[in-house]
Amino acid sequence: MLKKNDILKGVVSALGSNGEGIIKHGDYTVFVPYVLPEEEIEYKVLKVAKNCVYGKVLNVITPSKDRVDAPCSVFCKCGGCQLQHLEYEKQLKVKEENVKRCFSKIAGIDVEINKNVTGESPFRYRNKLQLPVSFNGKETVIGFYAENSHRVVPICDCLINSSWTAKLISAITLYVKEFNLKGYSDFDGSGYIREVTAKELNGSLIICLVLTTKKLVGKDRLIEILTEKLGLEFTLYINVNSKPTNVVYGEEFLLVHGKPEYTGEMFGIKYKMGVRSFMQVNPSVCKKLYGAVCDNASLSEDVTVIDAYSGAGLMTALLASKAKKAIGIEIIPEAVEIANQLALDNGLSNKITNYQGKCEVIMPDIIAKERQQNTNVTVVLDPPRKGCDYAVIKAVKGSLADKVIYVSCNPSTLARDVGLLTGALKYDGNEIVRVKDYTPLYEIDSVTPYDMFAQTKHVETLVVLSRVLNR
Ligand SMILES: C[S@@+](CC[C@H](N)C(=O)[O-])C[C@H]1O[C@@H](n2cnc3c(N)ncnc32)[C@H](O)[C@@H]1O
The missing domain is CATH 2.40.50.140 (Nucleic acid-binding proteins)
Structure with a gap:
């Protein structure tokens, strides 16, 4: 024992x-x-x-x-990276094997996995950061949570994040010291400063300090310090969150300095980065992934694309620009607002309809309507880690969609859902079971991992499925 x-x-x-x-x-x-x-x-x-x-x-x-020497001094302590000690080419292999194992173990599907697609660099690739600030009994510390804990491990830099990280941490540390500000305590809700978040678009930063009150202490000096230390164009917001919750932001954002948002462009589509907007963390891999989604979606002027779990609508717009029309479905109202504005800004409002709601609730009706119109349909699925609700899978199976493109950040739920789409698995009302001899409803054209999160255990995967004809 x-x-x-x-x-x-x-x-x-x-x-x-x-x-x-x-x-x-x-x-x-x-x-x-x-x-x-x-x-x-x-x-x-x-x-x-x-x-x-x-x-x-x-x-x-x-x-x-x-084995290689992990370059980061807090590797093993901060919980952000799990694979820095493994040579990068081998990391890519490990992730390919993990995806293959999930398909085999979960769905009984033996599938070839394409080479893991990489970005510009396996370090310094991330464009956004969230740093908790806490009081450890002696001093205020800024860093990351240790794995599975709410203890902040102090850091001076993060090697998978852009090079402005160290400058930002140094600026906030100086500000906190000069004004003797106390970090937040989860234990009793005391303290002034809870989090520092930052995201970058083309060299401009949106920084947000999450505070327990609306009053920003030493505003002018903070702007001065950030200007000196960063040497970049930046925007500063404060957000007020005094509730005992794990949710980072409270409802109120106040613009303190700089432009409210910045504009970027991908494959001819303009998009805005605001303080609330969702962004993929690795821009160079994201561009390759979105490009591959569009290239594999068999787009033409007579295809309607249903973009399920559409977020802020950038992919919906990319798809719409090459299709008859695109329908986005997203649960978060603010994201739908951003997606509608994005469609308008790009002159695509006549080709895009964004629905706000749960895919499992509204997608079956949307698909049924498209079927009545006899249009060619492509479905893009990009769900959160838990994968698709079974109602979504059922709706896609009944859709007669020629192509299904599945983007996933969790190989286990991806394998389950692809198993259900092909027919290798079925849901018998209680549980998901293997089907022995099945004629596939969808065939897997390709499975391609994308190394969106180098040095970590995570991997993004793109699966392209084609409907088997005459069924
Ligand atoms: C992985 S993100 C994909 C976002 C988008 N496709 C992109 O590339 O930026 C998943 C999205 O699904 C949304 N979501 C989560 N559950 C949902 C549901 N049941 N129905 C609709 N959208 C949902 C989340 O708010 C999030 O925006």
Whole structure:
């Protein structure tokens, strides 16, 4: 029997889907983060659950030939990256294998996985940042939460984020010191400053300080410090959030300095970045991904595209510009407003209809209406991590859509949903089960991972499906 604090040795057999090493110890499966396959390690048992055990590496006895020195000083402490210690080419492979394993294990589908598509750089790629600010009993600290905790690990830089990160942290640290400002405490709700968020578009930043009150202390000096330290065009907002909640922003945003929003452009479509807008975190990979969605959607002047989970509508507009029309469906009202404005700004209002609501509720009717009109339909699905509700899958299966493009940030729910679309899986009212001999309703044309989140365990995947004719 294993117990907490046992110190053991073992050889890592593989990496799990969270990037952690897997070690077999008798009947137990042990998960140990920050180690690599084939490494012999010494580890300490932290927690024993039913058949699985969580451990912490104490010593790498035999390092893997794929191990590299992680360049970040808080790797293993901050919880943001899981794979910095693995050579980058191998990281790409690990993610390809993870996607393949999910298809095989979850849906029983043996599928070829294309090469993982990379961005301009595996470091300094992120264009947005969210830094909690807290009081640790002695001083105010700015950083990231340690994994699975609300303890802030102080940082001076983040190597996967753009190079303005260190300058921004240094500016806020100076401001906090000069005015003796206290970071927020989750424990009793005390403190003044809760979060610093920032996002960048083409070298301009939108910074937001989340405060517990409306009064911005030392406003002019803060703007002076940011101007000196950043050397970039920037906008400053404050947001007021005094509620004991994990939600970052409160309702109220106040513009303090700079332009309210900035304009970008992708494949001829103009879009705006405001303080509330959603942005993909890796612009160079995002451009390749959106380009591939459009290239694979069989777009022409007689195709209607249904863009489910459409967010702020950039992809909807890209699709609409090459199709007869596009229909966006999105749950968040503010995102739908932004999407409508984006359609208007690009002269595409006559080709785009954005619906606000839950895909599982409104998509079946939207699809039924399109079917009545006998139009050729392409469906694009880009759901959150939990994947599509079964009502959405059912609606797509009944849609007669020639093409289905599925963009996913979670290979497990992707495999489940693609299994349901092809017919390899079925939902029998209670649970999802494998189907032995099935004639596919949709065929998988391609499965391509996109390394949107280099150095982390996460991967974005694009699946292109074609309807099998005559069914
Ligand atoms: C992964 S994002 C994709 C956004 C967009 N396609 C893009 O590329 O920017 C998923 C989106 O689905 C929205 N969403 C979540 N659940 C939803 C639901 N049940 N029905 C409609 N939209 C939903 C979220 O608000 C979010 O904007």
